[in-house]
Amino acid sequence: MKIKLSTTHLLKPSLGVFKICVLLGLHTAGNLIAQSSGAGDILAVLDAPSGIGVWGISVRDMESGKELSGLNQQFTLTPASVQKVLTTAAAFHFLGSNFQFETRFYLTQSGREWFLLVAGGWDPSLGTNLFKGFEEKEVLDSLVGFLKKNKVSKISGIYAIHNGGQQDLIPDSWPWVDLGNYYGASISKLSYNQNRLRLSFCTEEPQSRATLIQVFPAQPNIVWESYVLSGPENSGDNAFIYAGLYQSTRQILGSLPPDKMEFSIQGSVAFPAMSALEQLRAGLLLKGVQGIERTGWATEAMAAQPSTASMVWKSAPLNLLGTHINHISNNFMAEHLLVAIGGGNYNAGRDSVRKWLKKESNNPGLFYDDGSGLSRANGISTSLLTHYLHSWSKQPWFNPWLETLPESGKTGTLAAFTSPKLKYSFQGKSGSIGQVKTYAGYLMCDSGKRVAVAVFVNAISGPLRSVVPDILKTLEAIQSSY
Secondary structure, three states, X not given: OOOOOEOOEOOOHHHXXXXXXXXXXXXXXXXXXXXXXXXXXXXXXXXXXXXXEEEEEEEEEOOOOOEEEEEOOOOOXXXXXXXXXXXXXXXXXXXXXXXXXXXXXXXXXXXXXXXXXXXXXXXXXXXXXXXXXXOHHHHHHXXXXXXXXXXXXXXXXXXXXXXXXXXXXXXXXXXXXHHOEHHHOOEEOOOOHHHEEEEEEEOOOOOOEOEEEEEEOXXXXXXXXXXXXXXXXXXXXXXXXXXXXXXXXXXXXXXXXXXOOOEEEEEEOOOHHHHHHXXXXXXXXHOOOEEEEEEEEOOHHHHHOOOOEEEEEEOOOHHHHHHHHHHHOXXXXXXXXXXXXXXXXXXXXXXXXXXXXXXXXXXXXXXXXXXXXXXXXXXXXXXXXXXXXXXXXXXXXXXXXXXXXXEOOOOHHHOOOOOOOOOOOEXXXXXXXXXXXXXXXXXXXXXXXXXXXXXXXXXXXXXXXXXXXXXXXXXXXXXXXX
């Protein structure tokens, strides 16, 4: 069955079957009545696809900027992780592709004792092994070299400088179920290894209690209340950690695969700065630095003490951070970009991005609530999103930013594209949260025309994977029609 996307363009007869369903509250005998938001024309009665939902589609010519076609393209829908497209573009606009976060280390002396003070710089990659030349080993080796240069072989403690401002935060609209898990880790002025934990369990027969056997890195002041069970055969990771920032008691509920000697899940740390200091302490001890008996917050007197020497550690540049964010959809790093845009203030950064987006198009249907898309309060229409995708192409930072987006059938979250037709022809971002599946980016069509495209499906009943075949058919149809 053929349909038209809008009054501005008719699909070619050679397209074959092209099914798009929009849930408008009328669902009878397996069929839906779908209506476009263009001239009010009624689309054909369509067979309901495997997953029913509210669809929004926009296709825009990259040369002229004209919207070629759309379906419910003015509807404000939840973008999920496609939100990161907005955030990373804003970061390239405000900060530049060579921007680097900075963490400062100070060597101070009190009597015969030496101390290492750390001033966090909101670096989301400190202590990770994600970028060549910026790994945890490089951080520790640089610190050891810094101490040797100043002829210090033993330090009594490592302390974090507290400047009186906010040190850690979680966007206030993030769901409770996400906060204790790695993808909901709080952003922090002093983070280490993305504020992640690895919790290892031993499971036995189905419905028996799973045993928590290790937490790494160690969290000595945290109480773990685990109610995790061994699930049925062939079940996956269905365990969730419930806890917020600074909560020392953390509950784990759900199930894990049965009969596993060790099965690991990832969580978030409760006290980011203290965990960072302990990991730095452990790393330096392994590198041969002596002493380091204490960690904690630096007192005012300690922070006011003139430093003997200082060292600045710079993160990987934004072009590498942005690639990682968009390729694997890293929430933690995306949120830190807002802090950088705001000059150290998350809310200021978010407000700057809002103003920038509204300056480009003052659309009342735009709701920019966080940087990653984890908030369900985000909202944007597909038409507005393709408008941005086109207008950004005229900016001097466009090409470096474009390189951060994964390519279909090749990299990142788009590597698993199964459609031979779409392979290597779509560059963009995917998004998934509860009842939401989205794609947006740039599509090369059969004619050689390049279009900006956004396909959102909200209010999905059933597994998210059930709508993916229909989304891919939609992209293939767009590709064939222009």
